[in-house]
Amino acid sequence: MNNAIIIGSGPAGLTAAVTCAEFGIHVIVIDEYMIAGGRLLGQLYEEPNGSWWNGIQESKKLYNQAINLGVEFYLNTTVNNIEKKENSWIVYTEKGEFQTANLLLATGAAESPVPVPGWTLPGVMSVGAAQVMTNVHRVKPGERGVIIGVNVLSAAIAMELQLAGVEIACLTLPKMNNVTKEAGNPREILDSLLHVSHMAPSPFVRYGSKLMKNDFMKKLGITFYPKNGVKMWDIPIQLRKAVTEIYGKHEVEGVTVATIDVNGEIVNGSEEHIQVDFVCIAGGLYPLAELAAVAGCPFYLIEELGGYVPLHNERMESPLEGLYVAGNITGIEGAKVAAAQGRTAGLSIAYHAGVKGLEIEIKDSIKMTEETRNSAYIQFHPEIGIGRRKVLEQWEEYHVSKGGVR
Incomplete structure (x- = not known):
C-alpha cells in the first residue's frame, strides 16, 4: 500500500x-x-x-x-x-x-493556561489565541492588555502584538497557589529566563544574566529585581508582581496586581489596579x-x-x-x-x-x-x-x- x-x-x-x-x-x-x-x-x-x-x-x-x-x-x-x-x-x-x-x-x-480569578470574562484569552487573531486574522485582541505568565512564548508573542500596534502594559506573574505553582514563583521564572537572556535587547541585561550562575546570585537578583520590572522591547517584565484578579462588569476592565516577595508570597496592602481591555494567559x-x-x-x-x-x-x-x-x-x-x-x-x-x-x-x-x-x-x-x-x-x-x- x-x-x-x-x-x-x-x-x-x-x-x-x-x-x-x-x-x-x-x-x-x-x-x-x-x-x-x-x-x-x-x-x-x-x-x-x-x-x-x-x-x-x-x-x-x-x-x-x-x-x-x-x-x-x-x-x-x-x-x-x-x-x-x-x-x-x-x-x-x-x-x-x-x-x-x-x-x-x-x-x-x-496551551495550558493557568486559572486566574475572573478568567471567564469576555476579553480573556490564551496568549496563542491573541497571536492567531493578530497575525493570521489581522484583528487586534484589544488596544491595551496584560499578559499573565512570563515565559519564552509569552515574551515572543508580546513583541509580535507590539509590532501590530497593540499596547502591552506588562508581562507579570499569576498569584502563586497549588495550581499555578512554578508559574507564580519569581525564582523559578528568573531561572528559566536566564536560558533565553541572549534575546534581550539590552546589553546590560545580557551581561547581568551571566553573573547569576549560582543560587546565591539568583536570590540576590530576584531580591533586587525592580518592582516595576525590567523593560524588554519597551514592555515591562514584572517578576515581583502578580495578578490576583481580572475584573470587569460585563467584560475585561482591568486587573488587580500586588507586589510579591522573593518566595512569591503577596505583600499585604500592595494591591493596585491596571486598566486594560484584554488579558492574555500564558501557561506554556x-x-x-x-x-x-x-x-x-x-x-x-x-x-x-x-x-x-x-x-x-x-x-x-x-x-x-x-x-x-x-x-x-x-x-x-x-x-x-x-x-x-x-x-x-x-x-x-x-x-x-x-x-x-x-x-x-x-x-x-x-x-x-x-x-x-x-x-x-x-x-x-x-x-x-x-x-x-x-x-x-x-x-x-x-x-x-x-x-x-x-
Whole structure:
C-alpha cells in the first residue's frame, strides 16, 4: 500500500508530506483547521541575522509544494478515532474513513493556561489565541492588555502584538497557589529566563544574566529585581508582581496586581489596579498526543520536553508498526526543529514503503535535526537535550524488555 496519511498540517506534517510525495508516495493530510500551517500561521519575528521569519509565507510555500506534488488535503476535518486492523491503520473522520499502512501523527501542541480569578470574562484569552487573531486574522485582541505568565512564548508573542500596534502594559506573574505553582514563583521564572537572556535587547541585561550562575546570585537578583520590572522591547517584565484578579462588569476592565516577595508570597496592602481591555494567559505548551494514546502507543512523562510524549526513536518511528510521530507531539520545540523532524519522518515512511537507498539520507536528516536544535535561537525548554536522551533510553529499555531492538 504505497500511500501515507498525515494527521496535522503544521511544519512537521507539511514537510513530511512534501518529502513523501517527492518519492512517489500518495499522501493524504488531515487537519481540523481551515488553513494548512498549524502554529506556523501565527509566527512573525526577527531573526539574529536581521531577516524576518514569516510563518504565513513559510506555510504557503510548503502547502504549494505539497499541492504541486499531488498531496491531497482534507482541511476543516476532525479525526474521531484511529485503530489498527491487520496491517492497516484506519482513520475515522467526519468525512469518512481512510486507510493506510503508514500513519504519521504531527498533531503539535496545545496551551495550558493557568486559572486566574475572573478568567471567564469576555476579553480573556490564551496568549496563542491573541497571536492567531493578530497575525493570521489581522484583528487586534484589544488596544491595551496584560499578559499573565512570563515565559519564552509569552515574551515572543508580546513583541509580535507590539509590532501590530497593540499596547502591552506588562508581562507579570499569576498569584502563586497549588495550581499555578512554578508559574507564580519569581525564582523559578528568573531561572528559566536566564536560558533565553541572549534575546534581550539590552546589553546590560545580557551581561547581568551571566553573573547569576549560582543560587546565591539568583536570590540576590530576584531580591533586587525592580518592582516595576525590567523593560524588554519597551514592555515591562514584572517578576515581583502578580495578578490576583481580572475584573470587569460585563467584560475585561482591568486587573488587580500586588507586589510579591522573593518566595512569591503577596505583600499585604500592595494591591493596585491596571486598566486594560484584554488579558492574555500564558501557561506554556504541552504535547497534543491524545491520538497516539488512542493508537496504543506507550507514553513517558519527560518534563524537559513539556509533558507526556509518545515513545519514538530518532527516525521518528513509534514501537507500533507503521505509526510515526513528528513535531511538538514529541516535545515542545520551534517550527524549524519540527520541520526537520518532519523530513526524517517522511524519509522513514518512504523507506518502509519500499524506496531503496535512503539509509544515508535518513542519517543525514537525523544529524540535521540535531544541528537545527542546537542552533535554535529560542528554546522553550532549556534542557531539551536531556529530554531527548531520556526518550532514547526509554526506547532501548522498551525493546530490550520485548526481546529485541527495532
